[in-house]
Amino acid sequence: MSSADNARYAGRVAVVTGGASGIGAAIVRRLVAEGASVVAGDISADRLAELERELGDRCHGVAADVTSEADVERLVATAVDRFGGLHAGFNVAGGGGGGSLLEQSEEDWRRVLDLCLTGVFLSMKHEGRALREGGGGAIVNIASLNSTVPMFGGSAYCSAKAGVAMLSQCGALELAEHAIRVNTVSPGLTATPLTAALTELPGATEAYLERIPLKRVGSPEEMAAAALYLGSDDAGYVSGANLFVDGAWATSTYPDLRPFLAQLAPPAAGA
Numbered sequence: 280m281s282s283a284d285n286a287r288y289a290g291r292v293a294v295v296t297g298g299a300s301g302i303g304a305a306i307v308r309r310l311v312a313e314g315a316s317v318v319a320g321d322i323s324a325d326r327l328a329e330l331e332r333e334l335g336d337r338c339h340g341v342a343a344d345v346t347s348e349a350d351v352e353r354l355v356a357t358a359v360d361r362f363g364g365l366h367a368g369f370n371v372a373g374g375g376g377g378g379s380l381l382e383q384s385e386e387d388w389r390r391v392l393d394l395c396l397t398g399v400f401l402s403m404k405h406e407g408r409a410l411r412e413g414g415g416g417a418i419v420n421i422a423s424l425n426s427t428v429p430m431f432g433g434s435a436y437c438s439a440k441a442g443v444a445m446l447s448q449c450g451a452l453e454l455a456e457h458a459i460r461v462n463t464v465s466p467g468l469t470a471t472p473l474t475a476a477l478t479e480l481p482g483a484t485e486a487y488l489e490r491i492p493l494k495r496v497g498s499p500e501e502m503a504a505a506a507l508y509l510g511s512d513d514a515g516y517v518s519g520a521n522l523f524v525d526g527a528w529a530t531s532t533y534p535d536l537r538p539f540l541a542q543l544a545p546p547a548a549g550a
């Protein structure tokens with residue numbers, strides 16, 4: 280038996296939405312490296328074609344918009360037709376935009392909710408049906424630190440990401456009877472094209488790092504590692520979890536009290 284036969288995803292078939300860039304592309308690359316056959320869906324046909332050239336026969340790209348149910352249905356059907364079934368769905372497509380609560384247009388609000396939340400619902404629905412058909416599997420949804428932490432200008436994005444975390448929990452509850460596990464990965468700041476414009480502004484990365492105890496930006500590969508864990512048999516009893524992969528950022532909303540604590544008298548022994 281070769282090492283590929285022993286790999287965690289050997290013989291498995293996966294769908295990855297938003298698979299042409301950033302975290303999604305890192306998930307596709309690692310799935311192929313761990314033995315899976317992958318259908319990557321994205322609105323960027325050019326970048327999908329590049330990924331196919333890079334990864335070979337076990338990566339197939341499908342131009343698909345997650346806000347269109349017909350596209351999502353076709354994406355999932357392609358995985359089943361081409362590779363013979365489905366074992367895991369990774370729902371990564373998403374993006375930002377937005378603005379102040381008082382100024383954001385209804386159109387823009389709906390655009391963000393459609394992409395980040397409805398797109399995940401449609402993907403879960405069609406992946407879930409294919410997984411049920413095959414006797415079970417796993418769904419991993421990518422939310423964000425913003426699933427629990429608000430940000431300026433992020434009403435639509437944060438609400439959508441909180442919705443993704445809840446949708447995953449509803450899925451974990453409802454789909455368990457079909458042996459389908461559903462989990463969420465909530466990335467912190469990750470170096471991808473999505474965040475590049477902001478983090479390249481002078482002082483912006485430093486402002487983020489003040490809040491991130493590990494004092495560095497995460498990589499798409501670190502997000503992929505967490506997602507592949509949750510999608511694999513290693514997480515066979517894990518369902519309904521929201522795994523924060525954020526350099527401990529979620530812990531740091533409290534002020535740094537160390538300078539103040541140092542000024543207080545030490546507590547009496549045994550206190």
Ligand SMILES: NC(=O)c1ccc[n+]([C@@H]2O[C@H](COP(=O)([O-])OP(=O)(O)OC[C@H]3O[C@@H](n4cnc5c(N)ncnc54)[C@H](O)[C@@H]3O)[C@@H](O)[C@H]2O)c1
Pocket residue numbers: 296297298299300301302303320321322323343344345346371372373374375394421422423424465466467468469470471472473474
């Ligand atoms: N980068 C971060 O710091 C960060 C942090 C938290 C959460 N996230 C989330 O991670 C996910 C991936 O983000 P990323 O940083 O890799 O971004 P990215 O921009 O590098 O990749 C997003 C991909 O989604 C695709 N996409 C956009 N709209 C689509 C649609 N309607 N249908 C199908 N595909 C579509 C894009 O073409 C792109 O390939 C997103 O859901 C994002 O909200 C990112």
